[in-house]
Amino acid sequence: MKRTTLVLGACGQIGTELTLTLRAKYGNDAIIATDIKEPSLIELKEGPFEILDASDAMGLRAICEKHNVHTVYHLVAMLSATGEMFPMKAWDLNMKSLLHVLELAKEKVIEKIFWPSSIAVFGPTTPKQNTPQQTVMEPSTVYGISKLAGERWCEYYFNKYNVDVRSIRYPGLISWKSQPGGGTTDYAVEIYYKALEEGRYTSFLSKHRALPMMYMEDAIRATIELTEASSENVKVRSSYNLAGISFDPSSIGTSIKKMVPEFELNFKPDFREEIAASWPESIDDSAAQLDWGWAPKYDLEAMTEAMLTNLRAKLQLS
Ligand code: SER
Numbered sequence: 066m067k068r069t070t071l072v073l074g075a076c077g078q079i080g081t082e083l084t085l086t087l088r089a090k091y092g093n094d095a096i097i098a099t100d101i102k103e104p105s106l107i108e109l110k111e112g113p114f115e116i117l118d119a120s121d122a123m124g125l126r127a128i129c130e131k132h133n134v135h136t137v138y139h140l141v142a143m144l145s146a147t148g149e150m151f152p153m154k155a156w157d158l159n160m161k162s163l164l165h166v167l168e169l170a171k172e173k174v175i176e177k178i179f180w181p182s183s184i185a186v187f188g189p190t191t192p193k194q195n196t197p198q199q200t201v202m203e204p205s206t207v208y209g210i211s212k213l214a215g216e217r218w219c220e221y222y223f224n225k226y227n228v229d230v231r232s233i234r235y236p237g238l239i240s241w242k243s244q245p246g247g248g249t250t251d252y253a254v255e256i257y258y259k260a261l262e263e264g265r266y267t268s269f270l271s272k273h274r275a276l277p278m279m280y281m282e283d284a285i286r287a288t289i290e291l292t293e294a295s296s297e298n299v300k301v302r303s304s305y306n307l308a309g310i311s312f313d314p315s316s317i318g319t320s321i322k323k324m325v326p327e328f329e330l331n332f333k334p335d336f337r338e339e340i341a342a343s344w345p346e347s348i349d350d351s352a353a354q355l356d357w358g359w360a361p362k363y364d365l366e367a368m369t370e371a372m373l374t375n376l377r378a379k380l381q382l383s
Contacts (some may be wrong), residue, residue, distance in 0.1 A: 068135035069097050071128065071175075073119045073162070075109060076100040079181070079235075079284065080140040081243035086285050088112050097132045106243070119162035126165075129174050136177040136292065139166050145185050145340050147247030148208035159211035167218060170228040178230040179292045182216050182304035184277055185209035186234060189343045196345035198306045198352045205343045216303040223302035231291050232304035236348065239368060240281035241375040249340045253278055253317055256330075257372045260321045261382055265329040268314040269337050275346040279309030280363035280371065287359055294357040301352055309361045310368065311347040320369040 070087060074080040075098035085108060087096045093112030101118050104110060113132070117124050119141040128134070141162050148155035169175045187196055188203040204210050212234075222228035237250025245251045252268050253276075259266035270276075279287075287307055291299070312320075318330035353359035363371070376382075 066133045067095070069095055069132045070136045070138065071097045071099065071132065071134045072138045072140065073099055073117070073166075074140035074142075075114070076102060076104045076106070077140055078238060078240060078243045078245040079281070079288075080138075081106060081109065082240060082281055082285050083138060083140065083288060084109060084112075085242075086289065097128070097134065099128065120158055120165070122165045122168075126169060126174065129169055134175050136179070137166050137169075137175055138288070138292070139163060139178060139180045142181070143208065144246065144248035145206050145208040146249050146251075146337050148211075149206060149336070149340070152207040155207045156211050159208070160214060163215050163218060167222045167228060167230065170230065171222060171226040176229060177292065178228065179288060180215065180219060180230060180232050181288075182212045182232050182234045183208070184234055184236050184344050184348065186213040186216060186304070187343075187345050191345060193346045195347055195349040196306065197349050198301065206340055220303040229296060230302060231294075231299055233287060233291060233307045233353075234304045234348075235284060236277035236279045236307065236309055238279055238281055238284050239372065241372055241379060242281070249337045249344075250276055250278060252314065256314070256317060256321065257369075257376055258380075260325050260328045261373065261376055261380060264325065264327050265331070266318075267331045267333050269333065269335045270314050270341050271334045271338055272315045272332050273313045274334075274338060274341050275311055275313040276341055277308060277311050277345060277348045279307070279361065280368040282371075283309055283361045283363050287353075290359065291353075291357055298357050300356050305353040305356075305359075306348050306350045307353055307359065308348040308350040309363065310365050312365050316365065317369070320365050321373070323366075324369065324373050
């Protein structure tokens with residue numbers, strides 16, 4: 066039986082696009098999509114789909130054995146804003162599911178893992194501009210604490226048990242095919258929907274609160290490139306810094322206005338402003354560039370054009 070690839074959290078913002086991209090590349094049957102709920106996007110059912118709670122160790126093992134899984138993309142997590150409302154649930158989900166997958170790799174049931182970390186591993190004491198790969202890390206959210214702990218576990222399993230695990234510290238991800246949920250960077254997706262649907266948006270982050278961000282197409286390419294890089298080139302086994310675009314609500318608003326001149330942007334910061342204020346404004350990803358050749362393609366203008374064009378078609382707006 067051929068070995069397959071498993072996507073945990075296939076109905077989520079990243080999982081949806083990753084599953085579709087991997088299937089286009091390797092064929093529908095090579096990619097096993099799983100999630101805790103049935104997909105709303107019908108395309109996800111065009112290949113194997115299994116309902117799975119990623120924190121159920123036995124269920125996860127059974128699916129890995131049934132499908133002879135080689136590589137697991139682990140994309141299940143409770144993000145920063147929701148995590149602050151349910152701290153214990155966030156810790157439980159984010160840590161348990163990762164440890165189950167690491168254990169399966171240690172036992173050689175599976176061979177390779179991709180697991181995402183986040184800019185949330187950094188905190189208020191981290192240098193904000195061009196944040197280095199190695200620096201002070203004192204995260205102040207439960208999400209960030211769980212991602213930092215996860216990074217340490219990944220490196221530990223690599224060093225102790227030779228587990229082939231690879232990871233990226235994702236910036237905020239911006240996509241039109243699937244929506245994010247529960248994150249602090251979600252405003253940068255909502256703003257495009259509201260610009261087209263209502264011509265106005267009220268940002269929950271303040272005008273000049275800059276954060277590192279990336280268009281989903283770049284993020285998916287980075288994910289697959291790192292996972293498929295030859296092992297000796299993957300020198301960081303905790304998680305790689307990854308940079309795309311750095312912008313604040315005001316500049317994304319200006320870029321939208323170029324295509325939607327009547328667009329009106331207001332600001333009403335809420336509790337997410339404090340989370341955003343604890344994160345970097347821009348990221349130094351020279352390690353990813355050097356080790357596995359990372360280079361992003363989209364800048365803010367190109368992303369805005371892609372988002373508005375694709376969303377107009379999706380929402381059937383003229
Ligand atoms: N997008 C995430 C969040 O906002 C950060 O990784 O929580």
